[in-house]
Amino acid sequence: MELLEQLSHCIEFGKINQASPYPPDMKGQDGADELAKMALDQGIGANDILQKGLVPGMEKVGVKFRENKVFVPQVLMSAKAMNAAMEHLKPFFQSGEVTRKGKFVIGTVAGDLHDIGKNLVSMMIEGSGWEIIDLGVDVSTEKLMETIKANPDCVVGLSALLTTTMNNMADTVRKIKAELPNQVILVGGAPLTDDFRKEIGADFYSPDPQGAVEYLNSLVA
Amino acid sequence: MNMEWIESLLGYPEGNLPEPLPGVICSILEEAPEHTDIQGGYLIMDEFEIRDERKIQVNGLEFHPTRSIAHQVRSAEKLAFFMITAGEGITTWSQQELTRGDPMAGFIIDLIGSEIVVSALDIMQEDLAGKMKSAGFNITNRYSPGDCGWPVTDQQKLFALFPANFCGITLSESSLMHPIKSVSGIIGIGKHVRKTAYACDLCEMETCLYRYRKTTRSTP
Numbered sequence: 001m002e003l004l005e006q007l008s009h010c011i012e013f014g015k016i017n018q019a020s021p022y023p024p025d026m027k028g029q030d031g032a033d034e035l036a037k038m039a040l041d042q043g044i045g046a047n048d049i050l051q052k053g054l055v056p057g058m059e060k061v062g063v064k065f066r067e068n069k070v071f072v073p074q075v076l077m078s079a080k081a082m083n084a085a086m087e088h089l090k091p092f093f094q095s096g097e098v099t100r101k102g103k104f105v106i107g108t109v110a111g112d113l114h115d116i117g118k119n120l121v122s123m124m125i126e127g128s129g130w131e132i133i134d135l136g137v138d139v140s141t142e143k144l145m146e147t148i149k150a151n152p153d154c155v156v157g158l159s160a161l162l163t164t165t166m167n168n169m170a171d172t173v174r175k176i177k178a179e180l181p182n183q184v185i186l187v188g189g190a191p192l193t194d195d196f197r198k199e200i201g202a203d204f205y206s207p208d209p210q211g212a213v214e215y216l217n218s219l220v221a
Numbered sequence: 222m223n224m225e226w227i228e229s230l231l232g233y234p235e236g237n238l239p240e241p242l243p244g245v246i247c248s249i250l251e252e253a254p255e256h257t258d259i260q261g262g263y264l265i266m267d268e269f270e271i272r273d274e275r276k277i278q279v280n281g282l283e284f285h286p287t288r289s290i291a292h293q294v295r296s297a298e299k300l301a302f303f304m305i306t307a308g309e310g311i312t313t314w315s316q317q318e319l320t321r322g323d324p325m326a327g328f329i330i331d332l333i334g335s336e337i338v339v340s341a342l343d344i345m346q347e348d349l350a351g352k353m354k355s356a357g358f359n360i361t362n363r364y365s366p367g368d369c370g371w372p373v374t375d376q377q378k379l380f381a382l383f384p385a386n387f388c389g390i391t392l393s394e395s396s397l398m399h400p401i402k403s404v405s406g407i408i409g410i411g412k413h414v415r416k417t418a419y420a421c422d423l424c425e426m427e428t429c430l431y432r433y434r435k436t437t438r439s440t441p
Binding site for chain 1: 231232233239240241242322323324325328329331366367368369370371372373374393395396397401
């Protein structure tokens, strides 16, 4: 199998490095860590490693997660494999040789501490080539506005898992749009629907992380 | 709490937990007690009033649960307000694993932490049910601010009923409890109240993730 294809396979199946026993059928084989370094040593460009090795692997994971063929633990292992490979690409991001598609500012709204879904979305969007600015949980509108202004042209993602913190989400979207009407805002979380998204004036809602990835990529296509 | 329950929470079909998850889960379940410090308690209020079909007045405080929650407790003669926590250790352990670079373990520890506090609350609720039964009373389901459309800000009023730092639980300005694995809420007590299999029939949130969620334990 060609090297970048192997790398993509490692991302898809969560093979972090040679020492990792997961997945069992890849035990003892090189993982994303080793293969990313190998690819750089062989003169493969960092951008190709990202776009042809890492991104396709995470995309397959996103689709499988959407289809309930894999679950959160497996997605986490794929994300960890991706992070291991990305460590080797960091100098190329810093030098500007590899450019990201854009910046994605994400947080769970004020009064809400749920973060698993937000973290999964962050991992998959990062795996698709975006820079993530994760503000964590219980994020005030003020903190969001400050971050948006410091990162012009960013896309914003808001998460809420409590039916009652959806009101905080509505309030946050309203305040952001009042000051920055062109700011693109994605919303997500278990109790949300696309009707709610329309009602509060956000730009996009997806019931799964892969939908958010596809929408973001459509913005820069 | 057992492997089959954790498997179902993770979303896997029965018996389809892939390696190395079974070993990871077993190891975490064995170690979890070392990181847990369960504390909890309840106050029983004999005097309260329901106004406008959805406001509950207690001790000079006015709570605003949904109509469906107020409906469930309207026949109650007493209200039990409760608080319980699994302690800070389980969350610290989860975050350590995440920082150490093991997101799978961190996630599973976090999940188990949630189940620990819910299981502890089941036991506390059963204790209350037993004590009330001997006095001729039944109890309702339990309801928490943040669930079923009950504003999470009502936590501030609930906390005002308890001594400061009760069982080591505090509340932020944005109404988040600390330690994170903590639950608070109310339970109705009376001769003419009952627990329902699913409170979902009375709830307005049609798209709720937890609507009609099957459990083998008490309805949270």
